[in-house]
Amino acid sequence: MAFGIGSGIFFAHMPFLKLNGIPGTTYRVMPGLISKRLTNRLGINFQAESFGNNRQKGMDELDRVLDRGFPVGMLTSVYYLPYLPKAFRFHFNAHNLLIYGKQNGEYLVSDPVLDFTTTISPKDLERARFPKGVLAPNGRMYYPVSVPEKVDFNPAIKKAIRWSGFENIMTPPFLPFFGSRAINYMANKVAKYPTAMDERKAILFLGNIVRMQEEIGTGGAGFRFIYAAFLQQAAKRLDNPELSLLSKEMTGIGDQWRDFAFSAGRICKGRQAGNEDFKSIANLLMDIGDKESAFFHKLRKVKM
Amino acid sequence: MKANEVPQDDSGVIGGKFTGLKYATDENGNYVEVQSIGWDAEITVLSQAWDEVNEQAKEALEKVKAGQWSTLAYHSTKCMMNEAMLSEYMDMSKAKVKEHLYNPAAFAALPAATKEKYAEVLNIDLNELLRAE
Structure with a gap:
């Protein structure tokens, strides 16, 4: 529900934004945007601040807000979170977690990646909040100052659905990197990987697309299933059968993403970067791109 | 993705004790949350x-x-x-x-x-x- 009302669903493939030399791919909107939209639409008074490179100020402010009794959400780099399994710890700077208190000099953490709560030392948390590199969070933290007594979900849901319909298809032609069309753009790129670069790189680039899609927190198929679940809830709430059909359609698209990941995983595992293999998975992507475009066109015009 | 088809592929990579949350549909087509220990592709x-x-x-x-x-x-x-x-x-x-x-x-x-x-x-x-x- 939060992902849906925050209009989180998106796609972007950005060869100009490279992480360790690999083109950036994302299946959601920019970090921070979901919570911003969610709280705006639900009328939650939300305070967000960042601290540049002033680590001390960032940590003091956290303590101050915790003392006032608020849980605090924040952006961190997964690389510096010691409680995560080593396999997940890359330099990824847009990981959200929640600090809900301080006990015996350690912070109490609720991390969406874990199904239990844990603790982190002030030193480790400070490192994690102030990493450098792409999307440096600068200690960004946020917390609800006040929540309205009665929240009216339905208008927020309608607004969010329309917005996602608009956002995913209305990107201008000179920006092929964003929105549903970017899937087709990426498909064309993928088809050319075997001729444009050596095998190792081709497989690395392809693997990264799948990694972003299936990483923990995406719910599978790059948030597509989460979005379909949201539409299902919205259909019930608004008693709208059209949304229910669209939820099923999105589930189908998610299944196609999973098929793509399966085939791409096989190419990566076998380390075969044949022209034909890449062409055939590029075709899968092309079809997904067309389906998503059609989906969001319908979503934009759905009667609510 | 069907809830009973959510992959549960074990691997040494994630350490075994770790699960990720996946969204899948049950037999009535309703979305449910399923914990997965991993998927080969992933x-x-x-x-x-x-x-x-x-x-x-x-x-x-x-x-x-x-x-x-x-x-x-x-x-x-x-x-x-x-x-x-x-x-x-x-x-x-x-x-x-x-x-x-x-x-x-x-x-x-x-x-x-x-x-x-x-x-x-x-x-x-x-x-x-x-x-x-």
């Missing part, structure tokens, strides 16, 4: 990313042993810290960082405090930074 691409890091570290180690690169180059590769990131953390120009990475003599001649700062940035101790094996 595990393949994750291990592949680590293989790449290890491969690069191995290449760096050879360069260090051949006297071409400094031990800093090996450790920063291992920590996936590129030149741009190092230069930001160290508050130093990229050119300077490059010199320290790819000119062992220049790195060796650095004052102890600078080496200490590099170690701090890479989250290792100084003795470790000065060795590569």
Whole structure:
């Protein structure tokens, strides 16, 4: 529900934004945007601040807000979170977690990646909040100052659905990197990987697309299933059968993403970067791109 | 994805005790949350990313042993810290960082405090930074 009302669903493939030399791919909107939209639409008074490179100020402010009794959400780099399994710890700077208190000099953490709560030392948390590199969070933290007594979900849901319909298809032609069309753009790129670069790189680039899609927190198929679940809830709430059909359609698209990941995983595992293999998975992507475009066109015009 | 088809592929990569949340549909088509211990496709691409890091570290180690690169180059590769990131953390120009990475003599001649700062940035101790094996 939060992902849906925050209009989180998106796609972007950005060869100009490279992480360790690999083109950036994302299946959601920019970090921070979901919570911003969610709280705006639900009328939650939300305070967000960042601290540049002033680590001390960032940590003091956290303590101050915790003392006032608020849980605090924040952006961190997964690389510096010691409680995560080593396999997940890359330099990824847009990981959200929640600090809900301080006990015996350690912070109490609720991390969406874990199904239990844990603790982190002030030193480790400070490192994690102030990493450098792409999307440096600068200690960004946020917390609800006040929540309205009665929240009216339905208008927020309608607004969010329309917005996602608009956002995913209305990107201008000179920006092929964003929105549903970017899937087709990426498909064309993928088809050319075997001729444009050596095998190792081709497989690395392809693997990264799948990694972003299936990483923990995406719910599978790059948030597509989460979005379909949201539409299902919205259909019930608004008693709208059209949304229910669209939820099923999105589930189908998610299944196609999973098929793509399966085939791409096989190419990566076998380390075969044949022209034909890449062409055939590029075709899968092309079809997904067309389906998503059609989906969001319908979503934009759905009667609510 | 059907709830009973959510992959449960075991692997040593994630450590076994770890599960990820997936969204899937039950027999009535209703969305439910299912914990998954892993999926082959997902595990393949994750291990592949680590293989790449290890491969690069191995290449760096050879360069260090051949006297071409400094031990800093090996450790920063291992920590996936590129030149741009190092230069930001160290508050130093990229050119300077490059010199320290790819000119062992220049790195060796650095004052102890600078080496200490590099170690701090890479989250290792100084003795470790000065060795590569």
